[in-house]
Amino acid sequence: MTRPRSTPVALLRHAVLLAGVVVMLAPFVWMVSTSLKPPNEIFSTDLSLLPRKWFAAENYTAAFTKVPLLRYLMNGVIVTAGIFAAQLVVSLPCAYAMAKLRFRGREVMFTLVLVGLMIPAQVPAIPRYVMLYQVGLLDSYAALILPFVVSAFGIFLMRQFFRTVPDDLVHAARLDGCGEFEILWRIMLPLAFPAMVAFAIISVVAHWNDFFWPLVVIQTGDLATPPLGTLFFRNEEAGSDFGPLMAGTVVITAPLVLLFLGAQRRFIEGMTLTGMKG
Amino acid sequence: MAVTSAATPAPRSRDDLAESRAGYALAMPAMAILFIVLLGPSLAVIVLALTDWQLGAPSMNFIGVGNFEQLLADRVFWRSFGNTIIYCLVTVPGSVFLGLGIALLVELAPAGRAFYRAAYFLPVTSTLIAMAVVWEFLLHPSVGLVNLTLELVGLKGVDWLKNPDVALFTLAGIGIWQSVGLNMVLFMAGIQAIPGDLYEAAEVDGAGGAWNRFRTVTWPMLGPTTLFVTVVSSIRSFQVFDTVEVLTKGGPNKATEVLLYTMYTEGFSFFRTGYASAVTVVFVLIVLVLTLAQVRLGERRTHYS
Numbered sequence: 001m002t003r004p005r006s007t008p009v010a011l012l013r014h015a016v017l018l019a020g021v022v023v024m025l026a027p028f029v030w031m032v033s034t035s036l037k038p039p040n041e042i043f044s045t046d047l048s049l050l051p052r053k054w055f056a057a058e059n060y061t062a063a064f065t066k067v068p069l070l071r072y073l074m075n076g077v078i079v080t081a082g083i084f085a086a087q088l089v090v091s092l093p094c095a096y097a098m099a100k101l102r103f104r105g106r107e108v109m110f111t112l113v114l115v116g117l118m119i120p121a122q123v124p125a126i127p128r129y130v131m132l133y134q135v136g137l138l139d140s141y142a143a144l145i146l147p148f149v150v151s152a153f154g155i156f157l158m159r160q161f162f163r164t165v166p167d168d169l170v171h172a173a174r175l176d177g178c179g180e181f182e183i184l185w186r187i188m189l190p191l192a193f194p195a196m197v198a199f200a201i202i203s204v205v206a207h208w209n210d211f212f213w214p215l216v217v218i219q220t221g222d223l224a225t226p227p228l229g230t231l232f233f234r235n236e237e238a239g240s241d242f243g244p245l246m247a248g249t250v251v252i253t254a255p256l257v258l259l260f261l262g263a264q265r266r267f268i269e270g271m272t273l274t275g276m277k278g
Numbered sequence: 279m280a281v282t283s284a285a286t287p288a289p290r291s292r293d294d295l296a297e298s299r300a301g302y303a304l305a306m307p308a309m310a311i312l313f314i315v316l317l318g319p320s321l322a323v324i325v326l327a328l329t330d331w332q333l334g335a336p337s338m339n340f341i342g343v344g345n346f347e348q349l350l351a352d353r354v355f356w357r358s359f360g361n362t363i364i365y366c367l368v369t370v371p372g373s374v375f376l377g378l379g380i381a382l383l384v385e386l387a388p389a390g391r392a393f394y395r396a397a398y399f400l401p402v403t404s405t406l407i408a409m410a411v412v413w414e415f416l417l418h419p420s421v422g423l424v425n426l427t428l429e430l431v432g433l434k435g436v437d438w439l440k441n442p443d444v445a446l447f448t449l450a451g452i453g454i455w456q457s458v459g460l461n462m463v464l465f466m467a468g469i470q471a472i473p474g475d476l477y478e479a480a481e482v483d484g485a486g487g488a489w490n491r492f493r494t495v496t497w498p499m500l501g502p503t504t505l506f507v508t509v510v511s512s513i514r515s516f517q518v519f520d521t522v523e524v525l526t527k528g529g530p531n532k533a534t535e536v537l538l539y540t541m542y543t544e545g546f547s548f549f550r551t552g553y554a555s556a557v558t559v560v561f562v563l564i565v566l567v568l569t570l571a572q573v574r575l576g577e578r579r580t581h582y583s
Contacts, residue, residue, distance in 0.1 A: 034415065043421050101301035119317075209405050212542075216542070
């Protein structure tokens, strides 16, 4: 938008936006600030960003020793990586078939994928829980990963992308004697890299941050994902020791915040797609 | 994105047969798994909602709509339903209009654009549970940043999470804080898609000044985006759970009891599986109505982009 710009308007714009930024970022700033302070400064009523006495080493050491923070982070990596790897293996062939191969029932299958896209994650929770209970898999990595090994959104996203690849490319490969699986692996996958990155961001952010499902199936502290681990930590502290608790939340939030700051464009594009998904 | 595709004629030649066979081989594993982990369980919820089953109980009886009758007579359910609606009525307009306002301001000039976008978007990607724990500390009645700041300007704060008149609105505030950045980004895309010559035409027609430009061009052109963002926000807000579980547990005195929280406690604390399934059915019906509205709006929206 081209607009006549005057200095007062520009200043007012920055003033209003910066005031908003202060509110948006205050929780992050205060979290880091508190994680550096000793208890007496945390419980004092004067507002200061920097500690008078640095207490960072004590708080962070306490955070890592009171609860298995590293273990939580590692669980988060295992679960999100496991889910995304499985989603790729399961969804990609299906997305390719739906985009480029003709077979009876394809439209029905695609409609089912669209239906799957509309179901909120919490809806199948009770039957999933019952199924895992009956096969004795509650409270395990399997319970965290298995319900999400297929992603209707992933199939949809990749199918839409594969459809933009020219048919001629597929035909040429067939004439060269490539099988369908080879076409998918050799031709489609390298082309689909940008779409896969968007899919990866959506999947990883969703499952790293997911709280509902781990809360339902996990009892053992050792299997907690980062959000559930945060809750365990908070419950243990019972609102008394904010320094180590804030140090813990810094460690838990850091991976995604750093990833976001490092790849802002892709993150925002990817998350906008989830907005469309709802 | 177009979701329909050309009709598929029945395969004839040997090549077509091979293609058809490959299609099934590649598509069926995913479809089978989709059925086992998503579609089947979602259908099972409807069946379970018609039973009196409690997890672990040896027997299960079909009781028809008994659970739904019980729901309608349950004051906690109505409280929960009403709270969810109130939460949405605060969070949705709040995050939509703030998102629009911020997007308009950010798009006004290129200076600082990338910085503002990143700053407002940060809460969208951060782990909400960890940030909820931080908010609990910020809202602490005596040593929390919020009340200390209010004291500085001579105001007296309240106990944000334990005061039954305030708690639900506090959670709605956190909901707005978390989602406003996503709405901002969606609006920014909408604003960028408005052709510049429309503003010139408005200028020629005498619609000068920022407010007139907004009234005659920006707001009408953003209509489809605004509807879309509103529906997406409604669906997200309707699913509020995380902050409730961490910060209030539905209290004080059911003041923040919301639908998903009711479903969670009935299903996974009391193991009243049938009853919790009925709550889920009510929940999903409302979300599906919103989602269908979203699909319709999504189709309309693409005409502008």
